[in-house]
Amino acid sequence: MVNDLGTNVSGFGKDSGIAEEVADLIRSRGGEATANDSDVSTPQGGRDLIGRTIKHFGRIDLLVNNAGICGSKPFKDATLDDFDHYWRVHLGGPVNTVKAAWPHMVAQRHGKIILTTSVVGLFGMRGQATYAAAKSAVVGLMRILAIEGAEHGILVNTISPNGYTRMHPAAVADPAWLKQSEATMPVEAVAPAIVWLASDGCLETNRIYNVEAGAIQRIAIVMGPGFYDPYLTPESIAENYAKVESIEGFSEPGPFEPG
Numbered sequence: 001m002v003n004d005l006g007t008n009v010s011g012f013g014k015d016s017g018i019a020e021e022v023a024d025l026i027r028s029r030g031g032e033a034t035a036n037d038s039d040v041s042t043p044q045g046g047r048d049l050i051g052r053t054i055k056h057f058g059r060i061d062l063l064v065n066n067a068g069i070c071g072s073k074p075f076k077d078a079t080l081d082d083f084d085h086y087w088r089v090h091l092g093g094p095v096n097t098v099k100a101a102w103p104h105m106v107a108q109r110h111g112k113i114i115l116t117t118s119v120v121g122l123f124g125m126r127g128q129a130t131y132a133a134a135k136s137a138v139v140g141l142m143r144i145l146a147i148e149g150a151e152h153g154i155l156v157n158t159i160s161p162n163g164y165t166r167m168h169p170a171a172v173a174d175p176a177w178l179k180q181s182e183a184t185m186p187v188e189a190v191a192p193a194i195v196w197l198a199s200d201g202c203l204e205t206n207r208i209y210n211v212e213a214g215a216i217q218r219i220a221i222v223m224g225p226g227f228y229d230p231y232l233t234p235e236s237i238a239e240n241y242a243k244v245e246s247i248e249g250f251s252e253p254g255p256f257e258p259g
Contacts, residue, residue, distance in 0.1 A: 009170040011069035041088040046096025065094040075129040090134035109153040146206035155205040162212030163187035222250040
C-alpha cells in the first residue's frame, strides 16, 4: 500500500498522482501495489490508510512511516505554528498510523514498524529548528513503542536515511553540495536497509540506523562513566569536567523501569 498525500515539499497542496505513480512502478516490476492519498497527519487519515490496507491485503505486518516535509527558516523567525506544521507530519503521521495499525498487530502477535528520523534531528543543521525538533521526537516515540510492543511481538526501529530527493533543494542552498549529493546518495541505496529490517530474519528492535550511499551504521545514545561526588558542587564539576565530558568506557542505558 503506497501512501502519499502528494503535497509540495513544504506540505501544502495535494496530488493523488504521486502515490499512483509509485504504485504503477511497483506493478510494472511484478509487484502488487495500490495507491492511497490519505492525509496521515490527521487521525482520520491514519485510520483510512490502515483500514484500506486491511481491506485490500487482509492483514498488516509492516508499517514504514516515511512521510515528511522540509524547508529552511532560522529559529528566530519560526513561530509555534511553524513547529506545529512539522510536528503534525513527522510525529503526527507515525502516531496516527501506528494507532490504527497497533490493534491488528497486537491481535496477530506480530508486526514491524519502521520510523524515519534524520541526521538533522540527531546532530543539527542551521535553519532547521522546526524540522529537527520533529525528527528528534520520532526517536522518543520509537523508544516507547519498542518497549510497549515487545510483549506483543511488535518490533520497532528507526532509520536516518540520506538519499537525494526533491526535498534537498528546499533545505540546502549550496549548488555544489546538491550536485554531489545527487550523484553519490541515490534513494535506491536506502531501500535494502528497510527490506532487511522488514525481513523475518531481522529481530532487532529499539535501534537507530544511519543509511546512505551503500553504508549502514547503528547510531546510539550512550553515557560516559562520568564523575561522582556525593557532595556535588558547581566547583567540583568544573574541576573534574574532563571526567564529566569523557565517553571512554561508555555504557548504553536500557529502558527506564520505575520502582
